[in-house]
Amino acid sequence: MPKEIAPSPGPPRRRAGRPRSLVLDGDLIGRTALKLVNDGGYTKLTMSGLAKALGVSPSALYNHVGSKQEIMQLIQEIVMDNVDSSVFESFPLTEALLRWAETYRDVLAGHAPLIPLIAVLPVTGSPRTLDMYEKVATGFTKAGWHQADIVPAIVAVESFIFGSALDATAPLDIFNPGKKAGQLPNFEDALDAQRATGRNSADAAFHTGLRAIVAGLLGTPATS
Amino acid sequence: MPKEIAPSPGPPRRRAGRPRSLVLDGDLIGRTALKLVNDGGYTKLTMSGLAKALGVSPSALYNHVGSKQEIMQLIQEIVMDNVDSSVFESFPLTEALLRWAETYRDVLAGHAPLIPLIAVLPVTGSPRTLDMYEKVATGFTKAGWHQADIVPAIVAVESFIFGSALDATAPLDIFNPGKKAGQLPNFEDALDAQRATGRNSADAAFHTGLRAIVAGLLGTPATS
DNA sequence: ACCTGAACACCGTTCAAGT
DNA sequence: ACCTGAACACCGTTCAAGT
Numbered sequence: 512m513p514k515e516i517a518p519s520p521g522p523p524r525r526r527a528g529r530p531r532s533l534v535l536d537g538d539l540i541g542r543t544a545l546k547l548v549n550d551g552g553y554t555k556l557t558m559s560g561l562a563k564a565l566g567v568s569p570s571a572l573y574n575h576v577g578s579k580q581e582i583m584q585l586i587q588e589i590v591m592d593n594v595d596s597s598v599f600e601s602f603p604l605t606e607a608l609l610r611w612a613e614t615y616r617d618v619l620a621g622h623a624p625l626i627p628l629i630a631v632l633p634v635t636g637s638p639r640t641l642d643m644y645e646k647v648a649t650g651f652t653k654a655g656w657h658q659a660d661i662v663p664a665i666v667a668v669e670s671f672i673f674g675s676a677l678d679a680t681a682p683l684d685i686f687n688p689g690k691k692a693g694q695l696p697n698f699e700d701a702l703d704a705q706r707a708t709g710r711n712s713a714d715a716a717f718h719t720g721l722r723a724i725v726a727g728l729l730g731t732p733a734t735s
Numbered sequence: 736m737p738k739e740i741a742p743s744p745g746p747p748r749r750r751a752g753r754p755r756s757l758v759l760d761g762d763l764i765g766r767t768a769l770k771l772v773n774d775g776g777y778t779k780l781t782m783s784g785l786a787k788a789l790g791v792s793p794s795a796l797y798n799h800v801g802s803k804q805e806i807m808q809l810i811q812e813i814v815m816d817n818v819d820s821s822v823f824e825s826f827p828l829t830e831a832l833l834r835w836a837e838t839y840r841d842v843l844a845g846h847a848p849l850i851p852l853i854a855v856l857p858v859t860g861s862p863r864t865l866d867m868y869e870k871v872a873t874g875f876t877k878a879g880w881h882q883a884d885i886v887p888a889i890v891a892v893e894s895f896i897f898g899s900a901l902d903a904t905a906p907l908d909i910f911n912p913g914k915k916a917g918q919l920p921n922f923e924d925a926l927d928a929q930r931a932t933g934r935n936s937a938d939a940a941f942h943t944g945l946r947a948i949v950a951g952l953l954g955t956p957a958t959s
Numbered sequence: 960a961c962c963t964g965a966a967c968a969c970c971g972t973t974c975a976a977g978t
Numbered sequence: 979a980c981c982t983g984a985a986c987a988c989c990g991t992t993c994a995a996g997t
Contacts, residue, residue, distance in 0.1 A: 535961085558990060568963050570992075575961095579990065627851060630901035635913035641922070644910070648922035658928035660943075662910070662936055667944025670898030671891075677854035678894050686868070686886070689859035698865070698872035704882035712886055719884075720891025720948060727947025759980085782971060794973075795981050803971065 535567060535575055541585030548586060553624040556582070580628075587625050588637050593618045596643040599650035607650050608725050612672050616717060619676035626673050664728050671724050675717045683711070759791060759799055765809030772810060777848040780806070804852075811849050812861050817842045820867040823874035831874050832949050836896050840941060843900035850897050888952050895948050899941045907935070 543564050547555050558579055562569040576582055595614040598607040619626055634640045644665065651661040686702055688695055705712055767788050771779050782803055786793040800806055819838040822831040843850055858864045868889070875885040910926055912919055929936055 557988090559988095569990085570964080571962050573991070623851065627847065627901055630898070631905045631909070633906060633909050633911060635911045638915055641912055641915045641919060645919040645922040648919075648925045651925070652921045658925050659932050661925035662929040663939040663943050666902060666936060666940035667895075667899075667947065670902050670940065670944060671895045671948065672898065673901055674854070674894030674896065674898030675891075677851060677897055678890060681855045682857060685855070685857050687857055687859045688865055691862055691865045695865060695869040695872075697876045698869040701872045701875070701882050701885035705884075705886040708883050712890060715887040716890035716894065719887050719952070720894060723891065723951025724895065724944060724948040725951070727949070727951035728943070781969090783969095792982050793971085794983080797972070798980055 535565060535571065537575055537585060540565070540572065540575060540582065541589055544582050545586050545589050548622070553622075583625065583628055584632065584636070586622070587629055587632070588639060590618060590622055590625065591629075591637065591640050591643070594643060596646040599646045604650050604654040605725055605729055608668060609721060611647065612668060612721050612725075615669075616672045616676050616679065619673065620679040623677060623680045626677055630673055667728065668724060671720060675713070675720065678716065679713050681713060686712075759789060759795065761799055761809060764789070764796065764799060764806065765813055768806050769810050769813055772846070777846075807849065807852055808856065808860070810846070811853055811856070812863060814842060814846055814849065815853075815861065815864050815867070818867060820870040823870045828874050828878040829949055829953055832892060833945060835871065836892060836945050836949075839893075840896045840900050840903065843897065844903040847901060847904045850901055854897055891952065892948060895944060899937070899944065902940065903937050905937065910936075 540561070544556060544561055547561060547564055558572055559569045561582070562572055565572075572582075576585075593614070594611070596611055598610040601607075602610065619629075634644070647665055648661055651664065652658070656664070686698075688699060688702075692699070705715070708715070764785070768780060768785055771785060771788055782796055783793045785806070786796055789796075796806075800809075817838070818835070820835055822834040825831075826834065843853075858868070871889055872885055875888065876882070880888070910922075912923060912926075916923070929939070932939070
């Protein structure tokens with residue numbers, strides 16, 4: 512559990528003369544970890560690398576954090592804040608879902624190693640993520656949904672987003688049939704036809720799939 | 736690249752008197768690795784643990800496999816074989832997609848650590864997986880789909896499956912609001928209403944989401 | 960309360976040496 | 979061709995000792 516600094520009304524009380532060492536706190540650790548990841552990807556995120564970036568010994572980190580997993584959670588909290596859930600306040604449900612999903616997927620695509628974590632992590636300790644869910648749920652409620660159907664609908668769209676974000680990190684030629692070339696007539700024809708459109712196949716899949724699942728959930732034709 | 740033993744027409748030629756040591760090959764390594772995983776999960780899958788299970792030293796594995804990642808791929812090939820893609824030969828597209836997705840998701844839910852790998856791994860080296868795609872593509876083709884739309888549709892459904900399989904491994908109380916309880920009226924009402932149905936929320940999300948995306952893609956109402 | 964430095968218990972992988 | 983045993987270059991984490 513990361514320690515937080517409560518905003519204090521006055522200047523912080525300190526014992527006279529004793530200059531406190533530059534503090535390491537959950538916020539700084541999370542931000543530094545994210546910087547490390549943005550620079551060199553998740554392979555760069557090691558406890559010793561993070562400690563060095565903070566000018567501290569690796570074991571010092573364990574005064575503020577229980578495990579490396581907790582550092583992943585700090586990153587997750589910062590990153591999830593970039594998902595735009597305000598759209599549920601300004602757009603009708605269908606349009607809001609489409610826009611929300613788009614930012615959500617883009618955010619996660621840049622942090623693929625977080626996806627298996629986020630999918631499984633209780634949101635209990637992530638107040639901002641809970642705020643997001645409240646906004647999404649409010650969008651469904653205002654659209655007149657039955658309460659019991661709302662959570663499964665959210666989870667369904669989220670699952671699609673998680674999978675699509677993973678897919679977005681796949682190499683472009685992921686479907687290359689290799690030595691099986693020539694033996695898969697229908698699949699290879701479909702591949703060629705898709706390639707001929709010049710569109711990125713992951714992006715095309717995300718957009719048609721998103722429209723499909725939203726339309727399917729809301730009971731309107733996918734093409735509208 | 737795992738070495739394969741080509742089926743030989745006659746009995747294998749051996750130098751007389753020299754009994755060959757019991758062979759280690761890609762097939763045996765993969766099956767043993769899977770056994771290890773089925774027993775104790777993916778944390779049990781270490782090179783030294785696998786070597787011990789095979790009665791061999793860890794370094795011996797590198798005569799047959801280039802890296803641990805390649806062992807993950809061996810497991811993936813075996814596991815993917817449990818996905819039932821024969822349904823595309825015996826059911827109309829909608830029904831086949833629903834059945835295929837169900838087995839696919841169940842198979843992956845038992846092997847969550849494979850999901851990020853499979854999502855990104857070129858299928859070039861997985862002939863059985865390519866055969867699956869051919870069957871799926873044939874199902875779309877026979878249903879009269881435009882060739883250029885087939886691959887994005889497959890990828891979209893697959894993304895939903897990947898995300899749902901990840902979600903299936905999440906703890907039941909993943910949405911517990913914790914200290915934010917009481918501050919999220921719409922979301923908490925939705926949670927309570929969903930819980931009151933007595934259904935597993937991940938399963939409900941998968942089934943409604945699957946129907947929605949398939950219906951949305953095929954342009955028919957989700958409730959049909 | 961918070962930090963350091965050494966140590967621990969692992970990882971995956973490499974490589975010379977054997978047969 | 980394939981295996982062993984030792985070694986390497988890391989991991990995350992613990993803990994006594996310092997201030």
